[in-house]
Amino acid sequence: MSRATIRIPMPLRGYTQGAGEVPVEAGTVREALAALGAAHAGVLERVLGPDGELRPFVNVFVGSRNVRSLDGLATPLADSDVVAIVPAVAGGLR
Amino acid sequence: MKARERLLAELKASVPEVTPHDALALQARGAALVDVREPDEIAQGSPTGALRLGRSYLELRIEEAVPDPQRAIVAMCGSGTRSLFAAADLARLGYANVSSMAGGFARWKSEGLPVERPFALDAAARERYSRHLLMPEIGEAGQVRLMRSKVLLVGAGGLGSPAAYYLAAAGVGTLGLVDHDVVDRSNLQRQILHTDARVGTSKVASARQTLEALNPSVKVVGHEAQLTSANVEQILAGYELVVDGSDNFPTRYLVNDACVKLRIPNVHGSVYRFEGQVSVFWPGRPQRPGPCYRCLYPEPPPPQYAPSCAEAGVLGVLPGVIGLLQATEAIKLLLGIGEPLVGRLLYFDALRASFSELSLERDPACRYCGDGREFPGYIDYERFCASAAA
DSSP states (O other), X not given: OEEEEEEOOGGGGGGTTTOSXXXXXXXXXXXXXXXXXXXXXXXXXXXXXXXXXXXXXXXXXXXXXXXXXXXXXXXXXXXXXXXXXXXXXXXXXX | OOHHHHHXXXXXXXXXXXXXXXXHHHHHTTOEEEEXXXXXXXXXXXXXXXEEOXXXXXXXHHHHHOOOTTXXXXXXXXXXXXXXXXXXXXXXXXXXXXXXXXXXXXXXXXXXXXXXXXXXXXXXXXXXXXXXXXXXXXXXXXXXXXXXXXXXXXXXXXXXXXXXXXXXXXXXXXXXXXXXXXXXXXXXXXXTTOOGGGTXXXXXXXXXXXXXXXXXXXXXXXXXXXXXXXXXXXHHTTOSEEEEOOSSHHHHHHHHHHHHHHTOOEEEEEEEBTEEEXXXXXXXXXXXXXXXXXXXXXXXXXXXXXXXXXXXXXXXXXHHHHHHHHHHHHHHHHHTOSOOOBTEEEEXXXXXXXXXXXXXXXXXXXXXXXXXXXXOOOOXXXXXXXXXXX
């Protein structure tokens, strides 16, 4: 198990009581997201689909690397890794 | 004998002179023909292929233009006098083979030798863009390049306002604006091209008024339409790059797909409350292609997961920051300088005051820009986004 930090994007902070970062203990990205979901109800279904895989409009990065280019949700985490959730944002400029 | 005449006689005795016909022959054999006249004289015409360095900065610019001191140089001016002084100076700098063209440009022209009218900055442009001209990365050639450039901004709103404002200030020659909206008072907290007095009027017309007031030499082309599959290529035609500041997913995907097809860069920006994202999507980049928007997000979020800023709010300054990062990337791409944000996403968190850089990779299996893929055609973007699965 590693101590990692999940960075919560603004659109999902409504589920984390406004927290921008959530510390987790996890060995993989999948475990980190599960720990996030256990601590904050509602957030996980915005990131993972019913099949338990990443939704196509959400990317997760470990450090600067997209987990889709690594081992997906099985990507291992090291201590002090930062896991960033980056959803598609249209803009909203009207 | 006056001092001036004495000095001229000395120069004539020491500096070799060539006729315009000789100068042309020397130029054809690789000599540098250096026009040392003033910019306003050069603007009226100059020998084809001459290096137009002027007299006042000649010593400071010659080494960049002619690095090889063994290369032959023919200095030329209006009548053949100033070029004697210039040739003597160049010889003093260490150029081994310098001559002066007798009779100057007047004789060159009367003998029917080839002349071109270089695109030159006039005095007002020189003053306006002086801070650009001072930088070797831009200089006169770069400024002329910007003035000949055409950039399309999708949206004259929060991102498009600051981006268009600075691109106009920078002298980008043609700015296309796509927007079919009218100015609302709630826009003015961030959409700085518009004014309180223009609430209720067309955004494109309002933007044009502000941009032309800042820089009358910029051509503002309004496209008061909603981008659709039917008109997108007609509207994008002729533009070198697109700055996407749109506010909805159907337009984002449509702009992406059109830029993929037309192989032009898509300078992408988006904002949400206190956060913004910037990247350059450019699968058509020569040599080092980057990902497209679909490589990153193959499908949009379902509508209930995608609140717009109209619902969620946005810090007014934030699109300013992101729109100006887009303008910066646009100018770098137009000038071909620096390292563009291709394959990288810059993520700005205003509350933390931090930028993070995320690396984006091409998806070789991407339906739109993947390896060996034919462009699959435009789709019904409204339906694509409305029916996205939750």
